[in-house]
Amino acid sequence: MQPENTIINCGCGACYEREVRVLPIKDIGLFECTDCGARLEIWSGRSVPVFKRIKSEAAQKRSA
Numbered sequence: 671m672q673p674e675n676t677i678i679n680c681g682c683g684a685c686y687e688r689e690v691r692v693l694p695i696k697d698i699g700l701f702e703c704t705d706c707g708a709r710l711e712i713w714s715g716r717s718v719p720v721f722k723r724i725k726s727e728a729a730q731k732r733s734a
């Protein structure tokens with residue numbers, strides 16, 4: 671099975687790579703944007719998302 675990877679774009683322009691991990695126990699948590707503090711996701715259960723900050727395409731290709 672392939673891991674489910676998604677790109678999350680926050681309203682402030684920050685980009686995160688989202689990957690779902692399955693834990694042996696239930697977990698409750700939330701993820702907030704490290705730049706603006708916006709709440710991007712809340713989870714409860716054994717499938718929890720893991721977020722990794724990535725460079726946004728907009729920042730790399732600002733002239734486009």
Ligand SMILES: [Zn+2]
Pocket residue numbers: 680681682683684703704705706707708
């Ligand atoms: Zn943000």
